[in-house]
Amino acid sequence: MKMSEGIEWAIHCCTLLAALPEGTALPVGRLSEFHDVPKDYLAKHLQSLSRAGIVQTTRGPGGGYRLGRPAERITLLDVVEAIDGKDPCFQCTEIRRRGPSAVGAAAYKKPCGIARAMWSAEAAWRRELQKVTIAALVAQAAEEVDPKQIEKSISWLERTTGG
Amino acid sequence: MKMSEGIEWAIHCCTLLAALPEGTALPVGRLSEFHDVPKDYLAKHLQSLSRAGIVQTTRGPGGGYRLGRPAERITLLDVVEAIDGKDPCFQCTEIRRRGPSAVGAAAYKKPCGIARAMWSAEAAWRRELQKVTIAALVAQAAEEVDPKQIEKSISWLERTTGG
DNA sequence: ATATATTTGGATGATATATATCCGTAATCA
DNA sequence: TGATTACGGATATATATCATCCAAATATAT
Ligand code: SF4
Ligand code: SF4
Numbered sequence: 001m002k003m004s005e006g007i008e009w010a011i012h013c014c015t016l017l018a019a020l021p022e023g024t025a026l027p028v029g030r031l032s033e034f035h036d037v038p039k040d041y042l043a044k045h046l047q048s049l050s051r052a053g054i055v056q057t058t059r060g061p062g063g064g065y066r067l068g069r070p071a072e073r074i075t076l077l078d079v080v081e082a083i084d085g086k087d088p089c090f091q092c093t094e095i096r097r098r099g100p101s102a103v104g105a106a107a108y109k110k111p112c113g114i115a116r117a118m119w120s121a122e123a124a125w126r127r128e129l130q131k132v133t134i135a136a137l138v139a140q141a142a143e144e145v146d147p148k149q150i151e152k153s154i155s156w157l158e159r160t161t162g163g
Numbered sequence: 164m165k166m167s168e169g170i171e172w173a174i175h176c177c178t179l180l181a182a183l184p185e186g187t188a189l190p191v192g193r194l195s196e197f198h199d200v201p202k203d204y205l206a207k208h209l210q211s212l213s214r215a216g217i218v219q220t221t222r223g224p225g226g227g228y229r230l231g232r233p234a235e236r237i238t239l240l241d242v243v244e245a246i247d248g249k250d251p252c253f254q255c256t257e258i259r260r261r262g263p264s265a266v267g268a269a270a271y272k273k274p275c276g277i278a279r280a281m282w283s284a285e286a287a288w289r290r291e292l293q294k295v296t297i298a299a300l301v302a303q304a305a306e307e308v309d310p311k312q313i314e315k316s317i318s319w320l321e322r323t324t325g326g
Numbered sequence: 327a328t329a330t331a332t333t334t335g336g337a338t339g340a341t342a343t344a345t346a347t348c349c350g351t352a353a354t355c356a
Numbered sequence: 357t358g359a360t361t362a363c364g365g366a367t368a369t370a371t372a373t374c375a376t377c378c379a380a381a382t383a384t385a386t
């Protein structure tokens with residue numbers, strides 16, 4: 001039950017892109033440099049975000065990644081599901097149908113109480129993730145993060161967007 | 164983000180043990196037969212439950228597994244944590260400390276907003292799991308499950324506890 | 327005491343998933 | 357045309373999950 005590390009990368013990339021000046025984009029090379037993660041592997045995750053519409057891309061010189069819609073309308077759940085898929089963590093393997101107590105298939109129309117309880121807990125998790133937008137995370141970071149770090153980030157970004 | 168299949172097995176074993184007549188125990192061989200899962204691997208999971216105090220064991224002839232406390236005081240969270248551990252699913256790798264925007268370690272005393280949001284969602288998941296007891300699952304099953312299946316289970320159990 | 331039944335934990339192997347890299351192709355811009 | 361970039365398929369490596377096996381400890385019955 002460990003989440004993919006790529007989820008953390010993807011969220012960080014989204015918050016960085018959200019802080020980007022309007023009309024600019026960051027290529028995967030710069031995103032991987034900023035976060036100090038392997039470029040090719042990060043590219044795979046960004047492609048997942050792209051397929052999900054969370055980011056938009058333009059190819060060619062000056063191209064790269066930017067948010068696909070306003071940060072207010074991108075939730076943590078969107079990002080998590082884009083990277084990890086929408087399958088429930090708890091997989092029902094229907095073991096109740098096997099073994100000596102099994103009866104005809106007609107008795108198993110409805111998922112059993114165990115599965116329902118597990119899925120219901122997952123639903124609560126997803127609801128919480130849905131409440132948090134990328135915009136909220138950016139706003140929070142703007143208040144909490146060391147000003148020195150923000151300054152360093154901005155000057156590093158200007159080396160990109162400026163030339 | 165898939166949960167271990169062992170969690171499902173463990174929950175099923177707990178509900179079966181909860182339905183057992185007072186004073187009886189089931190050895191791993193019978194539990195694996197009932198659920199049609201590999202015996203040696205199930206034994207590993209049961210040992211985790213045993214270490215967590217969820218089940219009690221007695222060795223030797225007539226021995227086996229029984230619940231370690233009343234089913235009203237065993238929650239799904241107890242079982243999940245016994246099998247999967249208590250580590251958070253979202254692992255913070257502190258990537259904010261790397262890359263070109265990193266500043267001194269003093270700036271990173273507090274977990275960032277991303278990690279806090281992810282962990283908060285996990286907390287909601289755990290709270291939901293904590294609300295569901297094994298006793299509640301058994302009661303629910305007694306109402307919902309096909310009477311024919313219950314009858315088959317009982318007669319199969321009698322072949323154990325009876326001799 | 328002895329034989330039998332059972333859990334326990336360590337060691338080991340097999341399989342699946344996550345992580346990481348590479349490369350050819352397509353798209354875009356100067 | 358040439359440079360830059362995203363995309364997707366193929367492949368390799370590392371790690372985690374799943375599964376089996378075995379020796380030791382413990383309990384019961386005879
Ligand atoms: S939890 Fe219930 S429904 Fe899900 S696999 Fe187990 S038996 Fe089947
Ligand atoms: S989420 Fe924030 S705190 Fe957690 S690893 Fe990423 S940067 Fe570090």
